[in-house]
Amino acid sequence: MIRLFANAQYDFIKWRRWAFSLTGAIMLVGLGFLVTRGVNYSIEFTGGTQVQVEATHKVPIANIRAALDNIGLTHADIKNFGSDTSFMVTARIGAESAEGDAGTQAVADAVARAFDQSVGVGQYRIERREAVGPKVGRELQGKALLAILFSFVVTLIYLAVRFEWRFGLAAVVATAHDVVATVAFISVMHLEVSLVVVGAVLTVVGYSLNDTIIIFDRVRENLRKYRRQNLYEILNLSINETLPRSVLTHGTTIATTLALLVLAGEVIRPFAWVMSFGIFTGTFSSIYIAAPVLLWIEKRWPGEDARGARTFGSRAPATPHPAR
Amino acid sequence: MGKIRQRLYVILGLVVVSIIALVPRNTKERVIDAKTGGMKDTLVRRVPINLGLDLRGGIYLALEVDQSKGPVPDCADAIQRAERVVRTRMDEFGTKEPVVQIQGRCRLIVELAGEQDPARARGVIQRTAFLEFRITDMKSLFKDALPQIDAALRKAGIKSRSNAAPSAVAQLFGGDTTHTTKAGRDSAAEANSPGVLSSLLFQGQLPGEYLVPEEQWPLVDSLINRPDVRAAVPRGLDLRWGAQSESRGAKAYRALYAVDSRPIITGEYLVKAQARRDPVTNQSIVAFQLNHRGARKFADETARHINDYMAIVLDGRVQGQPPVIRSQIGANGQIELGTKPLQEASDLALVLRAGALPAPLMIVDERTISGTLGADSVHDGVLAGVVGILLVVVIMIGYYKVSGALAVAALTLYCLFTLAGLALFGFTLTLPGLAGFVLSIGIAVDANVLIFERIREELVHGKSLRLAVDDGFLHAMNAIVDSNVSTILTALILYAVGTGPVQGFAITLIIGIIASMISAIFVVKTLFLIWLNRRPDMVTLSI
Numbered sequence: 001m002i003r004l005f006a007n008a009q010y011d012f013i014k015w016r017r018w019a020f021s022l023t024g025a026i027m028l029v030g031l032g033f034l035v036t037r038g039v040n041y042s043i044e045f046t047g048g049t050q051v052q053v054e055a056t057h058k059v060p061i062a063n064i065r066a067a068l069d070n071i072g073l074t075h076a077d078i079k080n081f082g083s084d085t086s087f088m089v090t091a092r093i094g095a096e097s098a099e100g101d102a103g104t105q106a107v108a109d110a111v112a113r114a115f116d117q118s119v120g121v122g123q124y125r126i127e128r129r130e131a132v133g134p135k136v137g138r139e140l141q142g143k144a145l146l147a148i149l150f151s152f153v154v155t156l157i158y159l160a161v162r163f164e165w166r167f168g169l170a171a172v173v174a175t176a177h178d179v180v181a182t183v184a185f186i187s188v189m190h191l192e193v194s195l196v197v198v199g200a201v202l203t204v205v206g207y208s209l210n211d212t213i214i215i216f217d218r219v220r221e222n223l224r225k226y227r228r229q230n231l232y233e234i235l236n237l238s239i240n241e242t243l244p245r246s247v248l249t250h251g252t253t254i255a256t257t258l259a260l261l262v263l264a265g266e267v268i269r270p271f272a273w274v275m276s277f278g279i280f281t282g283t284f285s286s287i288y289i290a291a292p293v294l295l296w297i298e299k300r301w302p303g304e305d306a307r308g309a310r311t312f313g314s315r316a317p318a319t320p321h322p323a324r
Numbered sequence: 325m326g327k328i329r330q331r332l333y334v335i336l337g338l339v340v341v342s343i344i345a346l347v348p349r350n351t352k353e354r355v356i357d358a359k360t361g362g363m364k365d366t367l368v369r370r371v372p373i374n375l376g377l378d379l380r381g382g383i384y385l386a387l388e389v390d391q392s393k394g395p396v397p398d399c400a401d402a403i404q405r406a407e408r409v410v411r412t413r414m415d416e417f418g419t420k421e422p423v424v425q426i427q428g429r430c431r432l433i434v435e436l437a438g439e440q441d442p443a444r445a446r447g448v449i450q451r452t453a454f455l456e457f458r459i460t461d462m463k464s465l466f467k468d469a470l471p472q473i474d475a476a477l478r479k480a481g482i483k484s485r486s487n488a489a490p491s492a493v494a495q496l497f498g499g500d501t502t503h504t505t506k507a508g509r510d511s512a513a514e515a516n517s518p519g520v521l522s523s524l525l526f527q528g529q530l531p532g533e534y535l536v537p538e539e540q541w542p543l544v545d546s547l548i549n550r551p552d553v554r555a556a557v558p559r560g561l562d563l564r565w566g567a568q569s570e571s572r573g574a575k576a577y578r579a580l581y582a583v584d585s586r587p588i589i590t591g592e593y594l595v596k597a598q599a600r601r602d603p604v605t606n607q608s609i610v611a612f613q614l615n616h617r618g619a620r621k622f623a624d625e626t627a628r629h630i631n632d633y634m635a636i637v638l639d640g641r642v643q644g645q646p647p648v649i650r651s652q653i654g655a656n657g658q659i660e661l662g663t664k665p666l667q668e669a670s671d672l673a674l675v676l677r678a679g680a681l682p683a684p685l686m687i688v689d690e691r692t693i694s695g696t697l698g699a700d701s702v703h704d705g706v707l708a709g710v711v712g713i714l715l716v717v718v719i720m721i722g723y724y725k726v727s728g729a730l731a732v733a734a735l736t737l738y739c740l741f742t743l744a745g746l747a748l749f750g751f752t753l754t755l756p757g758l759a760g761f762v763l764s765i766g767i768a769v770d771a772n773v774l775i776f777e778r779i780r781e782e783l784v785h786g787k788s789l790r791l792a793v794d795d796g797f798l799h800a801m802n803a804i805v806d807s808n809v810s811t812i813l814t815a816l817i818l819y820a821v822g823t824g825p826v827q828g829f830a831i832t833l834i835i836g837i838i839a840s841m842i843s844a845i846f847v848v849k850t851l852f853l854i855w856l857n858r859r860p861d862m863v864t865l866s867i
Contacts (some may be wrong), residue, residue: 003780004723018514022728051375052697105446105690127697129442133688136386150815150821158813162806196756199826200819203763203833206814210807214774217803241781248773249766255715256766260759263711265704267378268759 003265005243012239012287013232015297019288023181030184037187042194043130045144048092048135049076049107052128055119064089067118071110086127089114093134105284106133144198148179151205161217166297171212175288178208181281182274191270200271204278207253211246211286218242219294231298235291246283253279328857337742338842342744358484365730373747376754376828381695381704382437383445386519388430396764399430405678406685407432408671409453411569412641416448432685444690450687453639454774455591455679458564460633460646461532461582465558474519480552482520512827521547528579530633538569538576548580566642575844581642583635588625591679593618599669608661608669612676619655636675643675644668705758712762720769724776726866729852731772734843740767741839746832754828770807771844774800776867789865793852797845799817804845808837831849 013021043050061078064087068076076091089111093104108131115124159168186193218238226234245315257279261272348371387410389402396402407426414422423435435602439445463466484789524544536544547553548563557563566579597612614622626649635646648658661669716735720728742761746753753761779796787795812834819830856862 004779015424054696056824059520095574103686105442108690109443125694125696126692129359129690129692135388136689140823147817147821151817152816154813155810158810193561195822195826198830199756199822199829202814203760207767208813209810209814210770213807213810214803217806221799221802240515242777244780245770245773245777248719249770251719252716252769252773253763253766256717256762257711258710260762261706263704264759264762265701267755269704271756271759286643321353 004247005240008240008243009236010240011182011236012078013292014294015290019284020292023177023288027180027184027201030181030187033190034183034185039187040192041141042192042197043092043132043137044195045092045137045141045193046092047104047132047134048090048093049104049111049132050128051089051108051111051126052081053087053115053119054127055087055115055122055315057119057123058084059119061087063118064114064265067114068111068233070117071114073107073110073114076107076111078151086250086313090145091312093137094241094313104133107217109210138196139288144195145233147198147202149203151202152176155205155209159213163220166301166303167216167220170290170294170297171209173293174212175205175208177285177289178278178281179203181285182278185277186274189273191273194270196268196271199273200274200278204282207278208282208285211282214245215242216240219291231295235295239291240288246286250279250283274289326851328853331846331853335850338741341748342740343823344738345744345748346373348372356482362832371747373743374750374752375698375702376717376752376757376825377435377691377698378693378755378790378825379698379753379758380437381440381546381693381698382435382540383439383442383693384619384689385436385442385445385449385687386689387432387434387685388688388727390684392686393684396683397691399655402681402784403430403432403676405453405681406683409639409678409682410434412453412639413448415565415641417445431688438695439744440692440694442690444688446687450685451639452684452851453591453674453678453682455594456637457560457589458583458587458589458637459629460530460562460635461584463634464531466532466561466563466582467527469556469558470519470522470525473521473553475551476552476556477547480550481546482687496770505629506762508580515598521553525580526577530648532582532633533646534580534582535572535577536580538578541565541569541578541580544580557582564635564637564642567638567643579642579645581635581646582644585636587637588629588634589614589618589622591676591682593621594676594680597673597676597680599666599671599673601666601669602660608664608666608670609675610659610661610673612657612659612673614657615657617654622657623654624653629743636672638675638679644672702758703736703818709758709762709765712765714768716765720772723866726855727776727779727852730848730855731769731844733851734772734847735765735768737767737847738839738843741842742832742836743832745835745839749835751831752828753832754825756825757832760829760832761836764833764840767811768836768840770845771800771804771840772848774803775844775848779865779867783865783867791867793856797849797852801845804841808841812837 011095055265061080064078068074068078068089073089073091076089078087078089082087091107091111110127112126152175155175156168156172159171179201180206186197191197215238218241219234222229222234222238222241223231226237229237236321257272257275260268261276264272349650350369387406389396389399389406391399403426409426410432411424412722413537414424415441417436421437423433425433427433434445434449436445493621513749521544524536524540524547527533548557560586561582564583566580566581569576569578571577593614595613595615595618597610599608599610601607602609629649630651631648633646633648637643637645659672661672713735720731720735722728724731742764747750751822775796778800779792781790782795782799783789815830815833819834822830
């Protein structure tokens with residue numbers, strides 16, 4: 001039988017300060033990008049027009065750019081989408097004169113005219129066109145924000161019922177960390193934030209929580225089992241015991257997200273990127289954020305655990321680990 | 325042993341239900357006939373999973389009441405009227421399953437699968453509604469013209485396809501038929517064949533009303549739109565279809581009305597219409613009010629048409645069964661629906677209001693996806709899924725050996741259950757949903773990983789094989805339930821706030837989690853029990 005990390009006894013918690021610094025640095029870089037470049041919202045959120053075109057032959061992108069300028073769409077973005085013959089034109093409301101709802105559709109029609117000029121009538125096919133009015137965009141922005149906040153509240157309540165508020169708070173802090181880290185990743189990669197990407201962020205929230213719960217479940221069990229050890233040791237023990245599972249499950253999940261990233265096409269790619277990163281940060285935060293935060297919370301507000309099985313930390317540490 | 329048998333029956337039952345849910349079946353789809361340009365029904369054999377517009381191509385439109393040219397006080401009523409109008413026009417598209425639904429209070433969603441021309445869709449949907457009242461063909465002029473029409477069709481070389489036609493004619497025109505068939509027997513054999521059009525029409529309950537079996541109406545529609553048939557229809561008459569199909573007995577029929585080409589009044593004169601229940605007679609009625617000019621015109625017309633039937637035509641479709649005019653009507657009239665439910669009266673009132681106060685619609689969100697892009701997405705998504713599954717299979721069998729193989733067997737069932745869940749509850753599979761499905765394959769084995777690791781730990785603690793397996797399943801349970809419930813909760817939130825494609829993702833995730841609980845816990849446990857029973861002498865577990 002192959003056993004990865006069997007009977008591992010790493011002192012994970014010892015490295016918590018390093019871990020905090022690392023993730024803090026990543027977040028700072030992400031924040032820097034966020035402030036300087038802004039969020040690359042998709043037209044679902046901003047309102048606007050997006051047209052994806054497949055041409056029958058190769059056309060220099062400059063020709064299409066010129067045709068777009070010619071027709072008055074000077075602020076529209078154009079880029080290749082996956083291949084040389086595939087183009088994506090994006091015109092956001094505000095950047096273009098396309099104010100209002102009918103405007104976004106007029107822009108879509110104008111884009112088609114630009115392709116008639118530069119590629120040739122009948123030489124291309126419109127694969128996808130979206131024209132989103134400003135109101136729908138604003139609504140979606142509100143909804144996405146609401147979804148993320150709401151998921152925190154529900155998580156907190158669920159964990160408070162199933163565990164104890166200290167665990168719940170630690171898990172929510174870890175999950176909040178994941179959201180911030182993922183947003184940092186999105187802004188560094190300059191991924192387009194669509195509703196599907198928000199969905200990916202929420203899935204990361206669920207996944208990370210899942211991971212944290214597995215470890216906390218073991219902590220709860222070990223707290224009852226090993227009454228001599230302090231929380232610091234129990235956390236380390238629980239993380240080590242669940243390590244083989246973490247490695248295996250992340251292995252299979254990463255395998256499927258990589259398959260999506262490489263094979264599932266251009267539309268799903270931002271989703272796959274966010275999921276791939278989210279799996280790493282979810283694993284990281286379960287070990288290095290959730291556990292240390294639980295330790296810290298327990299130090300500030302010592303109390304009973306969920307089942308009242310024993311008092312946390314009321315005893316002096318049995319081993320000379322400095323439980324700072 | 326009995327316990328294992330019970331478990332096997334449960335699994336077998338689930339598998340059978342899933343397979344039945346996924347067996348390709350014939351579904352009727354309405355497509356545009358390339359030859360005639362009309363609509364026809366075809367049977368298509370396919371797996372009954374609904375694909376979202378992003379996977380099969382089509383147009384998605386979100387519409388709201390246009391307030392830019394003046395405020396509309398009650399947008400909910402306006403959008404309901406618009407929904408009625410748009411629904412009436414859906415036949416114009418040849419779309420397989422058009423979706424028209426009100427979202428929230430004041431937004432209308434229209435989904436046209438397979439449709440590619442947004443300009444055409446916009447044109448049809450944003451056209452102003454047109455309501456008219458027309459008297460039906462009281463003198464049966466159309467019926468009298470039927471032989472000529474049949475003759476014209478015969479001349480054009482169109483033959484009746486129905487074998488049961490003579491009996492249909494008998495049902496239709498009662499006494500007339502003996503006469504026709506006798507005449508037919510005397511004349512040439514060609515004339516003996518029943519009339520092409522008349523064999524498809526059944527006399528309705530009132531003058532000018534004909535019924536066409538639902539499956540025949542695309543054919544009849546293409547026939548009556550032929551120029552030679554139009555020329556043979558008596559002057560001053562138009563043919564109009566009923567808006568909905570109605571069932572008489574076990575069969576569904578579509579009503580065809582012969583109506584005067586001149587409307588007695590149009591929607592512009594209508595001021596309001598309301599459904600209510602008469603407190604005295606307990607009848608459902610629709611009360612309507614006309615403006616001053618309309619009242620004069622209507623009084624003149626109704627005086628001339630007492631005891632005639634008046635078809636209510638919205639956008640060229642007759643709405644409900646034409647009521648009879650009992651007396652002269654001025655500014656205030658009412659349509660009595662007898663014992664029919666109030667709902668039907670409300671519906672008719674909505675039709676009248678839709679024609680009276682057309683709600684100007686504006687498109688707030690328009691998405692068009694080509695069929696080729698959708699097909700590409702399906703292809704890529706399936707490829708990613710297959711590769712993802714293979715990777716998971718390699719990892720699981722490589723690491724857990726025989727136990728891993730059991731988990732893989734359960735994973736097959738997991739895929740089956742998830743797809744069957746989508747088909748059974750009629751949920752729609754979208755591109756993000758497909759991605760969610762692929763992702764969930766990786767997550768689905770998590771429960772097995774948790775269980776297997778637990779069994780290994782129990783074995784290390786020196787427990788016997790049997791006990792280790794039992795305890796492994798038992799002790800891993802807490803963690804599995806907690807973690808899955810939290811994922812379901814986030815997916816539910818996503819469903820609540822998301823739109824189409826994202827909702828598809830949330831649904832796939834939720835169904836996937838439930839299916840994985842069944843396959844990873846119940847199925848794998850059963851396989852373990854069988855394995856242990858077969859090899860009671862086993863000392864080491866291949867895990």
